Structure formats: C-alpha cells, structure tokens
Amino acid sequence: MSSIRKRFLFSAGANVARAAISLAVGLLVARGLGPTDYGNLAYLLGSFWAIRALLDMGSSSAFYTFIAQRGRDSHYYLVYFSWLAFQFLFSVVLVTLLLPSAVIESFWLGQDRELILLALLATFLQNQVWLTVVQMHEAERKTIRIQVAGLFVILAHLVLVASMLVSQWLSVRAVLWAIVGEYFVAAVWLSVRLRITEPQPSGVDGARDGLRSVVLAYIQYCRPMAVIAVFSFGYEMADRWLLQRYGGAAQQGFYQVAAQLSTISLLAASSILNIFWKEIAEANERGAHERVAGLYLKTTQSLVFLAAGVTCFLAPWAELLVDVLLGSAYHAAWPVLFLMLFYPIHQAIGQINGTLFMATGRNSVYMRLTVTGLLVSVPVSYVLIAPGSALGGVGLGLGAMGLALKILGLNFLFVNIQSWVISRCYGIQFQWRNQIGAIVILLLIGYACKFSVDQLLAWIQPSFGASARIGMLIGMIGAGLLYLGGVLMVLMLIPRLAGMTQHEVTGYLQKIRNIGRLGGNER
Incomplete structure (x- = not known):
C-alpha cells in the first residue's frame, strides 16, 4: 500500500472516530447548556477564531508550506514561534488594557472580561498551538501519531464534559477550562516527542537559509494572505455579530448546532487535507505539474461524491435528528440543519482549492478570488439576518436561516469560480x-x-x-x-x-x- 493511501486511510478512520466523539460532546454541551448559553459559548469561540485569522495573516499556511517542501533549519521555526508568541501577547494586552469597556460591551455583547480572556486562551491553544503541532507532524509524515493523539484529546474532552454534566458543573466557563487543559497537555507531550528532519546540506537543492532570507520568504508569501486575513475577519465577525445582535444567543446556538452536525460530511476532506497539501507542495517544488493536476482532479471528484453521499443520506432526517438528539428546545433549528448539511459538499472543494493555491504559491490569485467573495458576503448577511426595522430598513430578519442560506449560496458560487480558474491553469476539464x-x-x-x-x-x-x-x-x-x-x-x-x-x-x-x-x- 502506498504511503499516501495508508496515511489517508488511517487519517480517515481516526477522523470518523474523532468526529463521532466530537459530535457526542457537542450534543452533550448543547443539551446541557441550552440554546442561549450554547450560543454564547459559540460566539465567544467564534469571535476569537476570527481574531486569530486576522493576526495569523496566512503565516500558518506559509509555515506548513515551507516545512512540507523539504527539511528546514531552525530559522523557519524560530521566526514562526516568535510570531505565535507575539499574537498571543498582543491579544491579551488588547483585551485587558487597550480596549475600553464600552468597546468590550459592544463587541462581545455583555460577556465579562474574565470569560473573554479564558475564551482567548482556549482558542489560541486549540487552534494556533494545536494546528502548529499537527503541521509539524504531517510535514514529517507522522500522520498516524498525530491522529491517535487527536483521538485521545477528544476522548478526554468527552469524559470531562460527561462528568461535568452528571455532577451539574457544566457551564460555559467549565467547558473553556477543559479545552485549555486538554490542548496544553497534548501539545507539550507531542512537541517533546517530535524529531525534525535535518535540512539538506548547502549546495544540495538549496543552501541553508539565513534569518533575513527566512523573514523575507514569510513576508513574500503572506503579503496577499494578509489582505485575505483582514477581509476574513470582517466577514466572520459580521456574520457572528449580526446573528448575535439581531437574532440573539438562541439563534446563534441554533446555527452552531446545525453547523456542527453538518461537519459529518467533511470527514473525508479533513482526513486528506494535510496529506494533499504535503504531496502537492513537494510535487510543485519538483516541477511535477502533471502530478499536481492529477492529484487535484482525483481528490476533488472523490471528495464531492463522498460528501454528497453523507449529506444526501442525512438531509431527509434533519427534523427527526434535531428532535431526538437535542430535544424540543432546538426544534426550530431543523430547517437550518437541512440547509447546512449541503454546505460541506462545496466546502470540501473550497478547502482543496485553497490548499492547491497556497501549496503552489498562487496566493495572489487566491487572495483576489477570496476577497471578492468576502466583499459580496457581508451586505448579503445584513439583508438576510437584520430585521426590517434595523438601519436601512432592508433586512429580512431570517436569523440563523438567513445565515445558512447566504453561506450555502455564495459558497457554491465562489468555490466553482475557484475551480474554473484552477481548471484553466492546469488544462483540465471543469466538471x-x-x-x-x-x-x-x-x-x-x-x-x-x-x-x-x-x-x-x-x-x-x-x-x-x-x-x-x-x-x-x-x-x-x-x-x-x-x-x-x-x-x-x-x-x-x-x-x-x-x-x-x-x-x-x-x-x-x-x-x-x-x-x-x-x-x-x-x-
């Protein structure tokens, strides 16, 4: 069995297990907290996810692309780790010292500052730190180890959440502390165990890189990605803030439940994504463009069918799934779930498209396509979510349903525009x-x-x-x-x-x- 196939099959199996456990955890938390508190938890984590994307400015993609291409010396790691530390410290100072209380109140809509800081820490560990650990292992083709570790993390989370639910300790604060502890322990343990491939000697496929050249390489890669980061932040926060402001925490909870259940269809894409990135980056570095095109076409077609296969089985059961798994408090969320189940089909294509653009260094093209989509998205979100009595009087007041409609429609449109551009670049059929x-x-x-x-x-x-x-x-x-x-x-x-x-x-x-x-x- 080839290395790619073996890693994919193990990754797929681990992702299926992890997704099943994650879904169970999500259902327990949603039922235990109720729509309002669950919506507040989703808003806190989502807001810092958007801030993370803004501060990251594509540096995580640059880091993984560089270390996936070939062995790198310590400068690549030093620059990126320093940048991670800066992001965290800047975020803490921003929340604790720089932002006045009025801004905190308007942005996080009534959440206290201590809880906001805890959400910041949880998001940083779960996304930036854990993502870095995963990328470093995937670059060394340690897929099996990182997938097993991820499985243990989510198992630990299930045990903790179930214990808190039984003992009636479950709260937004308790869930955040559980995330902090789990990802901190896992990241430290895996980092200690990892052995990085030594860079090739000077004169063989490129010389060792100095600190200045590494910084310049990051800047060149991230320049277009920084533009995407700014617009992505505006897009993410506009969606979440509009829904929290005009729909309320319960509507945020309905949307989050639907989005979480819909991720079942993304299992195959999440299983192959880092493996695909590694192989594409390496093939592109060698100039093997036919292999890049072949991997892209085969992967995209397979993932669309797999995602559609899961979605089209679950969609007819949407109402019953919500009622049985979450209870009557969430019944109004079932039309949102029905729509969101179709989102992962084209989201899978979008992830593969984005990976191809970034792994092959076509960041400027990716930036222009992405920013166009984000610019269109924000006014559409306002029209669909805000009530008619809001500013401008043009809102439809559809709440979570409006957000689901917008995401589904615009994702289909702009992902297919990306696919058409890629098909033109590589001379393959746009199917x-x-x-x-x-x-x-x-x-x-x-x-x-x-x-x-x-x-x-x-x-x-x-x-x-x-x-x-x-x-x-x-x-x-x-x-x-x-x-x-x-x-x-x-x-x-x-x-x-x-x-x-x-x-x-x-x-x-x-x-x-x-x-x-x-x-x-x-x-």
Missing part, C-alpha cells in the same frame, strides 16, 4: 455538472430510502410500542442499508461522478469480497 448530478441523484435515493422505511415503520412500530429514539435508530439503519445499495449501483453505472473508472470500482468491490472471504475462512 461542475458532476457536482449537480451527484447531489440530485443521491438526494433522490436518500428520500426514496427514508420514505420506504417510514412506511414500514408506520406498520411495525405500533405493534411493538417502540419509542421515538428506537424507531429513528431502526429506521436510519434500514434506510442506510438501502441507501448504501443505491450508492453502489450509482458507482457501477456512473463511476465518473466519483472520479473513478468502471475498472477501479470493480477492483475495490473485489477487494471487499476478498476481505469477506478471508474473514469467513478464519472463522
């Missing part, structure tokens, strides 16, 4: 029809399977007196089996929707049969 075809066909199969199972349960369930949860579980298992058969039929008849050939589909099915026979023989 937007496959996206629509896969979604429509799989969604029809999903609804047909749910309808069939609903009819069967309507006849069986009264006889056994099964509860709603048991009925949903039985129904989803039955529909899942039917759906899997339908997906396999689509793969056999139209393999190009998944970026595969008839021969490849047949080969994979044969391997599955061989594994089944082997298991039967062992018994």
Whole structure:
C-alpha cells in the first residue's frame, strides 16, 4: 500500500472516530447548556477564531508550506514561534488594557472580561498551538501519531464534559477550562516527542537559509494572505455579530448546532487535507505539474461524491435528528440543519482549492478570488439576518436561516469560480455538472430510502410500542442499508461522478469480497 493511501486511510478512520466523539460532546454541551448559553459559548469561540485569522495573516499556511517542501533549519521555526508568541501577547494586552469597556460591551455583547480572556486562551491553544503541532507532524509524515493523539484529546474532552454534566458543573466557563487543559497537555507531550528532519546540506537543492532570507520568504508569501486575513475577519465577525445582535444567543446556538452536525460530511476532506497539501507542495517544488493536476482532479471528484453521499443520506432526517438528539428546545433549528448539511459538499472543494493555491504559491490569485467573495458576503448577511426595522430598513430578519442560506449560496458560487480558474491553469476539464448530478441523484435515493422505511415503520412500530429514539435508530439503519445499495449501483453505472473508472470500482468491490472471504475462512 502506498504511503499516501495508508496515511489517508488511517487519517480517515481516526477522523470518523474523532468526529463521532466530537459530535457526542457537542450534543452533550448543547443539551446541557441550552440554546442561549450554547450560543454564547459559540460566539465567544467564534469571535476569537476570527481574531486569530486576522493576526495569523496566512503565516500558518506559509509555515506548513515551507516545512512540507523539504527539511528546514531552525530559522523557519524560530521566526514562526516568535510570531505565535507575539499574537498571543498582543491579544491579551488588547483585551485587558487597550480596549475600553464600552468597546468590550459592544463587541462581545455583555460577556465579562474574565470569560473573554479564558475564551482567548482556549482558542489560541486549540487552534494556533494545536494546528502548529499537527503541521509539524504531517510535514514529517507522522500522520498516524498525530491522529491517535487527536483521538485521545477528544476522548478526554468527552469524559470531562460527561462528568461535568452528571455532577451539574457544566457551564460555559467549565467547558473553556477543559479545552485549555486538554490542548496544553497534548501539545507539550507531542512537541517533546517530535524529531525534525535535518535540512539538506548547502549546495544540495538549496543552501541553508539565513534569518533575513527566512523573514523575507514569510513576508513574500503572506503579503496577499494578509489582505485575505483582514477581509476574513470582517466577514466572520459580521456574520457572528449580526446573528448575535439581531437574532440573539438562541439563534446563534441554533446555527452552531446545525453547523456542527453538518461537519459529518467533511470527514473525508479533513482526513486528506494535510496529506494533499504535503504531496502537492513537494510535487510543485519538483516541477511535477502533471502530478499536481492529477492529484487535484482525483481528490476533488472523490471528495464531492463522498460528501454528497453523507449529506444526501442525512438531509431527509434533519427534523427527526434535531428532535431526538437535542430535544424540543432546538426544534426550530431543523430547517437550518437541512440547509447546512449541503454546505460541506462545496466546502470540501473550497478547502482543496485553497490548499492547491497556497501549496503552489498562487496566493495572489487566491487572495483576489477570496476577497471578492468576502466583499459580496457581508451586505448579503445584513439583508438576510437584520430585521426590517434595523438601519436601512432592508433586512429580512431570517436569523440563523438567513445565515445558512447566504453561506450555502455564495459558497457554491465562489468555490466553482475557484475551480474554473484552477481548471484553466492546469488544462483540465471543469466538471461542475458532476457536482449537480451527484447531489440530485443521491438526494433522490436518500428520500426514496427514508420514505420506504417510514412506511414500514408506520406498520411495525405500533405493534411493538417502540419509542421515538428506537424507531429513528431502526429506521436510519434500514434506510442506510438501502441507501448504501443505491450508492453502489450509482458507482457501477456512473463511476465518473466519483472520479473513478468502471475498472477501479470493480477492483475495490473485489477487494471487499476478498476481505469477506478471508474473514469467513478464519472463522
């Protein structure tokens, strides 16, 4: 088995396990806190995620691209770690000393300063520090180690959250402290264990780099990314602030629950992203442009089909999922969940597109496309979220539903513009029809399977007196089996929707049969 395939399969398996545990944690926290407190938690973490993106200015992408290309000497690490320390200290000083109370009140809408600082620390450890540890391990092709560690972190979080819920200690503050402790311990332990590849000797594929040249390399890479960072901050904060200000914390909670449940469809993309980045950066450094184009096309088509496969199975069950998993307090969130389930399909493409642009140094192109999308996004958010009585009197007051509509529509439009630009750069076919075809066909199969199972349960369930949860579980298992058969039929008849050939589909099915026979023989 090739190194890429082995790392991807392990990464995918670990991500499935981690996502399942993360989803369980999210449901426990959402139910334990209720929509309002859960919305406040989401707003605190989301606001610092946006600030992190602003201060980062693309430096994390530069850091990973540089260390993924080849072994680097200590200057690359020294510059980046110093920059991380500056970001954290500047954020703390900003919140504690520089921002007046009136600004704190307007920006964080009633949250106390101590809780804001705790959210800052939790976000910094969970995003910047942990991301750096992950990138350093992926650059050394230590995918298995970092995935196992990530799995242990989320398991620890599940245990802590469940304990707090049982003991009635669960609160926004307690959840933030749990995040701080988990990621601090994990980051320190993994950093101590990592051994960095030594840079190549002077005169072999580039000489050792001096501190000045490293700083200039970061500046050159990050210049267009800094523009993206400024506009991304405005975009993220506009969405979250508008929703918190005009919709309220409960609407923020509805949106966050829907967004978290929808990430199930992003499992495949998150599994392959860092691996794809490493291989693309290395191939581009060697000038192997045909390999770059081939990896991109194959990865994109496969991920669209995988994400659509998960989305189109879950979408028909959106209302029941919300009611059973979260309770009646969140019932109004189900239309938001239905829409958000489709977001990961094109988000997966967008992540692959962004990775290709950054890993190949096409940051200026990526910057122009991204900034255009962000500029369009903010006024659309205002119109859809703000009420008609707000400034300008043009708002529709749709709250979380409006934000979901905006994200879904604009993501589809601008991701396909990115894909078209990439197809022109590498002379490959722009296959937007496959996206629509896969979604429509799989969604029809999903609804047909749910309808069939609903009819069967309507006849069986009264006889056994099964509860709603048991009925949903039985129904989803039955529909899942039917759906899997339908997906396999689509793969056999139209393999190009998944970026595969008839021969490849047949080969994979044969391997599955061989594994089944082997298991039967062992018994």
